[in-house]
Amino acid sequence: MLEKKYNHLEVENGKYENWVKNGYFEEKEGGKPYAIVIPPPNVTGKLHLGHAWNTTLQDIIIRFKRMQGFNAIWVPGMDHAGIATQAKVDAKLKDMGIKPRELDRAKWLRYAWDWKNEYAENIHKQWAKLGLALCYSKERFTLDEGLNRAVNHVFKTLFDEGLIYRGERIINWDPAQMTALSNEEVIYKEVKGAFYHIKYYLENSDEYLEVATTRPETLFGDTAVAVNPDDERYKDLIGKNVILPVVGKLIPIVGDEHADPEFGTGIVKITPAHDPNDFEVGNRHNLERIVCINPDGTMNENAGEFAGLDRFVAREKLVEYLKEKDLLISVEEIMHNVGHSERSGVMVEPYLSKQWFVKMRPLADRVLENQKNKDTKVNFVPTRYEKIMNHWMEITYDWCISRQLWWGHRIPAWYKGDEVYVGEVAPVGDGWVQDNDVLDTWFSSALWPFSTLGWPEETEDFKKFYPNNVLVTGYDIIPFWVNRMTFQGLHFTGKRPFKDCLIHGLIRDKQGRKMSKSLGNGVDPMDVIDTYGADALRFFLTTSSAAGTDLRYDEEKVKASWNFINKLWNASRFVLMNIEDLDTLNFDNLKMEDKWILTSLNNTIKSVTKNMEQYDFNNVGTEIYSFVWNDFCDNYIEFAKFSLENKATKSVLCYVLTCILKMLHPFMPYVTDELYSNLPMHEENIILSEYPKYNKSEVFNKEYEEFTNIIEFIKVFRNVKLENKIGKDFGIKINNEEDYSLIMKLLRINLDKHNEIKGTKYSVIYKNYNLDIYYEKEVTEEDMMLLNKQISELESSIERRKKLLNNENYVAKAPKELVEKERFTLKAEEEKLAKLKNE
């Protein structure tokens, strides 16, 4: 027999190992293919609540689909996470007293793989604790051999197609990690800065131009000053020269649209090697590009005496210097947006550098075209997120994919002198040197939906499971990942990578703040599991908010989920205690209450299935919760207690419980496994069982309504009794021929003992049921107030209804049943009012 109380520690112990051992998560012969690939977590650390949420959603879908008979697989895997992992490995090495950049590459990589193996193990343990139905035989890692082949194939193909090129551009440079970044990896933050107004003297003149800049230290890279050719103030200066302060050399004044006459002084210094706009200006005017900052953010030899100083120190010193030389006009403090590295947090340096790029325009256009067709597009849930992807596709520009790191897919390009070779394997012959850089992590993640299935080989898995059925991820990952999977998938397979894309939000703390290390408000899902169990956490995570919205972590709600499981546990305990001898289900001689619960069950199954299919787990949660607690426990079980000897009752108890367990299984796999295995009749494991199906022959609408009325009447009866403080010695007078036996049973009233008709009369009316309670007590003022309140409420309700029904427009245009219902209710209210007034 089950323990009296639900104990998640005992219930969850050992189950996962059993599932895996029995191969329940592996491919299932015969079913229609259904596939999800996990968003591979970074091997940098441990999973947080966001991962728990993300993976539970997928687990629910997979378990549901398996129960529906699909050959549903969920491909697990992890991401090497280039920058993030390299930073962590470097930090660890530094702690060990090793200077990471002084190691040779191969040796460093051995440390990195050790790290990877250690953390991958952690993540496996966490997946297990969460109970995820992952198909481990298909597990992949973004840096494994197969995926590396896919990456090289893609690189080479795009290169041959002219969609990958190498070029010198201004890119976002992270001086801390010393690598290039893509635009997506730059986060703009509002910071305090200043406009430094500097004098640029005209050649052979005492006059100067006032040039304002936020980054004075870049003046060592200035190769021109620009004014707008239409700017009356300055257009005559075009073609003349100014003397670059500090450096003392002459640079030209050029006319260029980029200079906005309305902005600042209308004069802008041009630093082609350190600003994307200036780079363009430089191209238009054939200006020299002078780099004056080193990759590590210090000034280089072009900065003269400032060489070697950090860029921010150099700025300070340079401003001092300008002040001394009377070259500084003013310093105007401003707030402005400055790019920061997503990973290291340092200010990004726009930097001239030779990098590899993906030419985005043709790839993005193809996606935009494809999204116009509902049969080929990626369907976002909720739909509004589709706009985010489309907008990105519209404005995207070339993707800088090379990273100056060691941890990643090494770029399959080799150089010999001026020659460049790109191929899937190294070229034959001597003297070829491979590119030192690796690819952006997202370059390999972009191939994940198909590379994990063995692509570019035409494998069985690829043929069966591509496109994937759904991808589940947070909205914050759309630009990095979803967009890129979509264009790569389309380009290389001709198809969308997945039919649906289910988007969820971010986890926040109780106050609505983002969970972060610096705030210290993070919650470790493993701690929650220890306290409340994975089932409670999972139910909370997936049923507490609408799709696509953020979720506040609230321990009280996890507790409420635990209570629900405990309720389920005890209901099961009751059922199991009473059906031990049941060997077959027998639905002969069903009573009204049996028909009622079967009807409600089937309505629930129907609606739950529909909502499961549209990923509306929040509604599913509410529906099952209310069915279990209100219908099954509060009502059906209470009535079933009177007929526990009936086989029909036992059968219904067993059947309804079985269906409940199955519907809850995707949400709470552990406890449902435990309870299901205690049923007198069951499959090998609930994971292998069939999802409940709506069965019309179990729907009895007439009995459903009749029994609902009984339940409602009981409620009214209890309410009248409680509100009027009616004690035990009351009398009952029944006013019609209806059958009150069930009602009296449940209320534990023996009519023979309550036949004294004296004292004050209290009417109890609901639909066809109508009786009076008589009770001797002094009628207090309070009682009169209560009665009067009821009367006036009824009166105003009647008045409202009358007015509505007198409205010709309403009667003419509203649906007929509604109008009928109004009439019926009005009549009932009028009768009730008459009775109340009698009291």
Place this chain on the structure above:
RNA sequence: GGGCGCUUAACUCAGUUGGUUAGAGUGUCUGCCUUACAAGCAGGAUGUCAUAGGUUCGAGUCCUAUAGCGCCCACCA
């Protein structure tokens, strides 16, 4: 600057194509140890659905404007 979302009970949130007296959990009040469950049972109370207009027989839901909060994108040398 462009776009998106949110504003509903004390708190956290649902609210399907408009259907007329707006729901849940938690909290709160009253009464109960009724042998499945006191982590429970029975019964209550609590809302100008942000504001102002509009469409409609009917608006939390649709339209317009406003306010507050949040997010995304772009960008200011």
